[in-house]
Amino acid sequence: MLFVIAAMETQLSNGPTCNNTSNGPSTITNNCSSPVESGSVEDSKTNLIVNYLPQNMTQEELKSLFGSIGEIESCKLVRDKITGQSLGYGFVNYVDPKDAEKAINTLNGLRLQTKTIKVSYARPSSASIRDANLYVSGLPKTMTQKELEQLFSQYGRIITSRILVDQVTGEYSVSRGVGFIRFDRRVEAEEAIKGLNCQKPPGATEPITVKFANNPSQKTSQALLSQLYQSPNRRYPGPLAQQAQRFRLDNLLNMAYGVKSRFSPMAIDGVTSLAGINIPGHAGTGWCIFVYNLAPDADESILWQMFGPFGAVTNVKVIRDFNTNKCKGFGFVTMTNYDEAAVAIASLNGYRLGDRVLQVSFKTNKTHKA
């Protein structure tokens, strides 16, 4: 894979900047790559951490890219211990501190494929900065990243923060009420949990949940396997498939002849985020469907198989217990088109899967319970 230097962004004259693009966490506070932040004498002036690297970028390519700035003492792409997959970040240690500074000024914010890389000074490796990452849920949908940081900053220095959003449509995006806060030190994260878990943020009606984040590297083999189903085959025997196929054919005919289905609230689709009105199941770009009464051993593939034949499915999720990894009895499916989602619901609600009768509906806005 080649990385085109010509795609380099105009960071050259701007100096160190924070990466506030949508593909990675970012700090609001303007300290994320400034040399001034390294107050400690122990802080290296040559060692850089590079975040948000494209998944397929190799250590050699990382070295090649950063070697264009100056002589590199060492370079390491961090990989998953088991799978060998890149974890999307790495370290580059220069011989000359001036080159490290130059690399920040030149390469921070560089766009590589779908990513915008972040280049900043690495903090000294130590036990105290490990496991300082928090997962926060139940946030008010109106809370901004800045407000999130303000809430947590009383407990320590925030390294990165992020609020997860539904897929961005133009300028608009909707918070999923879930986010991350990485503190400088673990003790700060512990204090934040004590102080904020199960507490209502100012003005909020519901308490938030604050806990240590999962380690992303311990992504289960099950989760990795489920990615193989991102291209589900559409073979699904039985009358259901025929119903689904007939509907798809109807859709094609409608498109060809300009016939508008009696469903299709497409007109509302484009304005929901502007008007702030809530339509069941509607989340930014698709229609979220609640599937209830799944078996404990249900997995993502069954959802792909059931819903795929009805049309464009962008996401499926089986909700599992964190400890047992067994399905908690429900899951979610996101479909792009209202018509297809509506037919899928009409067809699959009451459907017998094994010895269970499924209940399928648009997702409602039942409130978060910690």
Place this chain on the structure above:
DNA sequence: TTCAATT
């Protein structure tokens, strides 16, 4: 038995 979420 009825609505999550893990950059």
